[in-house]
Every structure is written in structure tokens, then in C-alpha cells.
Amino acid sequence: MSQVGIKSREEIALMRQAGRIVCEILDALEAAVAPGVTTWELDALAAELTARKGARPAFKGYLGFPCVLCASINEEVVHGIPSRTRKLAEGDLMKLDFGVSYRGFFGDSARTVPVGKVSAEARALMEATRESLHKAIQAMLPGNHLGDIGHAVQRHVEARGYSVVRGFTGHGIGRKLHEHPQVPNHGQPGGGMKLRAGMVLAVEPMVNQGTDEVELLEDEWTAVTADGKLSAHFEHTVLITDCGPEVLTRRA
Template identity: 80%
Template sequence: MSQVEIKSRDEIALMREAGRIVSEILDELEKAVAPGVTTWDLDALAEKLIYQKGARPAFKGYHGFPACLCASVNDEVVHGIPSKRRTLREGDLMKLDFGVVYRGFFGDSARTVPVGKVSSEAEALVKATREALNKAIQAMVAGNRIGDIGHAVQSHVEARGFSVARGFTGHGIGRHLHEKPEVPNHGQRGSGMKLRPGMVLAVEPMVNQGTDEVMVLEDHWTAVTRDSKLSAHFEHTVLITEGGPEVLTRRRAG
């Protein structure tokens, strides 16, 4: 993609449907997260639900990624590969990053789900990351700039003693999973591209308990915190409108 796409009314309608499907499937995946469940089990459930809803996986086969779901646990920041050998345990943090293609348009969202009872430190990290996503969405107003989004995330999490995972950003989304512009989780107010109605952006704070440094494992996908401390991740696909941001992947359950 050489330039930022402004979506038409018909394209936005299809993206609303893609976002609805993503949210409904994430609701079911979240319900399935429990001690004893494998990340492979969650991926199999995701794939079954995708086809039941008339969509296609957004991630499976993308640059060779082998699964429908990015399933990252604890110190895994993003892009964890589901495995029959990875069994969830009480106290884990399960990151569900998931997308679909519906009639040619993508939806993308992520949630961090505590497995049973987690530590107070883990709860604080999840709360701060969820709040950072909400702060980012509040900044997604026509006339604001990309830097306002990143500043909203960075200032919120750093004030609480956490750090923004470096090397990963949010992104434009539409007919492609990743479109321009990049949407960093750090930045300066008033910097970067101006937000315009019709833009659709996937904004996704990835927040670390300790260092902001991340490394990728030998599978060439799974990114982990360099200090092995916890990480949390939330994401929504958001439409910029004249009247404010519209979350296309907003939660349906609860």
C-alpha cells in the first residue's frame, strides 16, 4: 500500500461485519480459556468458528504463519504459535490476537485474558494496558495526529511503572491486514499524519512489566520480553468518523 486508504460507506459496512465476527469469536475464545486447555485447543476452536460464520482466517498462511490465532502466554508479547504442548496454568496471562477476512475486508483485535486467579502485579499490568487502549481510542479524533495516539498509550503506561514494547506497532487495515499508516504505541502530541474520517486503524498497545526490550525466538515468530517479565496486549479496529471514533471490534459479551 503506497498511501492511506479512505474507506467508502460500502467498505465500512463490510468492515463492521468483519469486526463483529472477530469480536464474537474472541468472546467464545475468552470463555474457553482455563487451566488445562492448550493453545492448540483455542486455535482449533477459532478455526471452526471462523468457517461457521462465513469468514476466512486472517493470520493463517500470512507470511507463513501456521495458525488462525496468535496465542502468547506470560512473557510472550505477540505472535505466539499455538501448540499442543503449551497447556495453560492457573495464574497465566493468555494473549488472544485474532483476525478474519470477510468478503475481502479484514478485522483484527486482541485481548489479554487471566487464566484463573492471577497475581496483583499481573492484574495491574492488564488494567493499565486495557486503559491505555481506551486512552488511545479517545485520541482517535478527526484532526488529531498519529502521534497523539502513541502519546496517549505511552504516557498512561509509563506513569504506572510499565513500558511500551518496542518494535511493534498498530496499523491501517482494510482490504489488507496491514496497511499504512503505522500507529506506534509511543510518540509526541501533534506529530505524524493527521487523522481523517474514513481511516480505519488497528490500534494495539503491547505493554511490558519490565524492560521495553523484546526479542524473537528461534521459531522466527514468537516475541518475548528480554527480561522474561510479563507482557499484556489489547487491540481494536477503529474507524475515524466526523463524530468521533467507532470501535468496529467492540466486545459483544458481558
Template identity: 60%
Template sequence: MREHLELRSAAEIARIREASLVVHDVLAEVAAAAVPGVTTGELDRLAARATAARGATPAFLGYHGYPAVICISVNDEVVHGIPSDRRALVEGDVVGLDFGVSLGGWFGDAARTVPVGRVSPAAARLLQVGAEALRRGVAAAVPDARLGDVGFAVQQYVEGEGCSVVRDFVGHGIGRKLHEPPQVPNYGAPGTGLRLRPGMVLAIEPMVNAGGFEVRTLDDGWTAVTADGSLSAHFEHTVAITEDGPVVLSEPPKRG
């Protein structure tokens, strides 16, 4: 049975952009507050306040039982880290911030990984690789390309930089629901998979490990960590496929 894929109108994409820009703004506030000494629980409460101030609803809170507003994953934590008042950030940490909202019945989702104070050269390089992997994945999401082209663009670059791409978690469609078809792997072969069509809206989200790609889930049932204890970075945008190419909805349009 084939998955039903929604193709969104320009007006619907504009609504998804509104939600995604709330995500961008809240992430910017939380990222700026991710300094040595702050707890991840404090960052979660900041995200809740910033979301409410913008008239949006957190997408993750209660989703399949997730207990927080934002996912905060530190160092070897790949994704789905649960904020806690017992976890204070320290100089040199890298912190993945994954966040989504609902606004007027439409969803937006994005992630970024940020340094806490001064980080090691290896950590700084990992963040650069993760951000560039996302840029390349987005650039490959053009009409008539295939999902395998997007995954290949990410995987080829990341592995060429001596890092690895997580296999256990993938991107997804987004719109009226937080997670919609199709799945969007960050690995693959060119020319394979679903053909991309204008009107699709995808959450493209590479998760890049400094070591191997294997992960395991902690006893809390949520937090995924690298199996080898290496650092991990997570970057994500909500992206519309248009006749003119991919459009990132989760950052303000560039002027000029």
C-alpha cells in the first residue's frame, strides 16, 4: 500500500512557514541562553515561555509521551535528550536543540547544534560538518530529484569528512501533522526512492557522529546516544519543494 503524500498549495506553504519561523525564533533564544552553568531544564522552560509568547503550541510535549517542550541532546547524545534541572551545561559541551511547534493547525520543525563557550577543534569541526551536510541535503531537494539523491548528498559529504550518518533516525514530511510521509533518510543511492514534486514539504535533518553511526537508547526510553561515546551533531530545516527549487521555511528569507 502506497503512502498518501500531500502536495501543499502556496497558501498552505505560507502557513507552514509561519509555524517554522516561530521555531527559528525560539531556537535562537534558547541557543543564546545555552551558556556554562545553565541547566537544560531552564532551557526547556525558556522554550515554553518563548513559544507561548508567540501564540504557538509546543509540538513535542506529550507526543508519544515525550515529557518536555524541547529535545536537548548533549555531547554523545544524538537526539531526544530530555531536559533536566540536574543537567548543567559546562564549557566545551555541544548541545543539540530540536524543536517544533503547531500554529493555526500547521507544524514547523527545526534543529541546530551549538557550542557552549569555547569547544575543542574537533567539536567545532563536527558542527561545521553537520551544518554543511544539511545545506547539501537541502540543495539536492529539487523537483524531479529523488529521496535517494538527498540522502546521498548528505552521506557522501559526511563520510568524506571522516564522520558518519545515523541510520536509526530519519527526516520526514510535515504539514498538518508533525510527522507525515515520506521518510527522508540521510543516506542512500542517487536515482532511487520517491520522486520529489513541487508542493512537498520535508523536514531534512542529518544527524552526524564523529565516530561510528551506531546508536543505543538509554533507560529513559528516549535519549539516543552514540554507541561508541563519540560526539554527535543534529541539524534540521523544514523545506518546501517548489518549481524554483527548495525553499527553507525555518529561517527568515534572505533579503536582496
């Protein structure tokens, strides 16, 4: 098994800065979400703000991904490619997934944003997914296990009739965007690797209204729900400490 890095005080300080940049840019992107806005315009805004803050986009060029922002709408689960022609419409669920590299360290976060007024069903899915992330973060304590994180997500959303996407996971993060270990959004309490103070994990529940199965579009990036129903996605970069979890990509 690959070794999971324990971050030093200096490394954690830089990851806090990276996380703050990610949060501030996501705040700006969320404020820009409105009917008629194209996902390309959101990507351009993310690129401009990243450069202005002296950071580098985490996603652009990663394994060939062409853009700064992952912009996924409605049944698109994750990795949606921004488009000059794709305009947001009233009632859409917009998933913004974004990361930066700052002075050699990464931050990564995602949030689901309602476009105008959304249906009660869409809002319920969004809120359940957001809540499941908070449940997962609460389980991120030294001595707990990876399975406790995934179980917290799975128990919360399945009790509400939703399904957890199993084809994608959270991940360790630090000097690389994706580090060991994978962090599934399902699991058994007490299962998997033991958590230790100094670990930094990106935890990201992806929750579907219907089936957990996903399909890949012809662009070879965009993952969509197999049944065409809605999906929601939230993510934070989280530091495990002896005093409890510290969310590095949350508003101060």
C-alpha cells in the first residue's frame, strides 16, 4: 500500500492558502451563476481570478482536461467541460468543481448551485448531498477509519432514497492533486485505513436522484447519470487534526 503523507506545519500553512484561494474563487463563480450565463464564461472568470491570485489552475491539462473549471449541469455528475454554447437555464443544478496549485500545494473543492428557482426535488437532493459532506467531515477524527467517512455519506443519503456514486471517489491531496488514499463515499464503519492527524483528504460526495450508475459521454470526460436523473456534488479539502477536522476550503 502506498504511504499516506503526513503534512508538516509549513506544508499545512501553504495548503491553507491554496484552500482559501479556491474558496474565494468559488464564491465569485457562485455569484456569477445566473440564467443565460454560459459555462465558458464561468471558466474564463475562474482562469482570470486564478491568475490574479498568483495561483495555477489544478485541472487544466491534467490528464488532458481542456479547461480550468469542471462545469456539470443537472444529470451531469462530474467533469463537465465548459462550452461556449451551453447556457444556464432557470431551474438547473450547476455543479462547480475547481482547484488550484499555490506555491507547490493543491486545494480542491466543489459545490452545487441552484440556477434561479429550482424544483423542490432538486433542492432536496442538493441539501442532502451538502449535509452528507458535513457528516463525512465530522467522522474525520484521528483513530477513525476511511470506512467511517464513506459510511457517514452513504447512511445519510440512502436513508433519503438517493444513491451514492461509486465510480468516483475523493482522494488524498497535497503536492499532487490526487494522492493516496482514495476516499469512497460508501463503506463500513471501522473499515479501511486508520486516520491520523496531519492527513489532508479531499472528500466529495456525488449523489444521484436515481441509480448510482453513470455513463461517459463522447467527450470522454463528462459523466452522466445512466437514467438521466439529477445529480449533486459537494467537496472540501480537509485537514485531520487532534482537535478535530479543519476544512481548508471553507469560508473563514
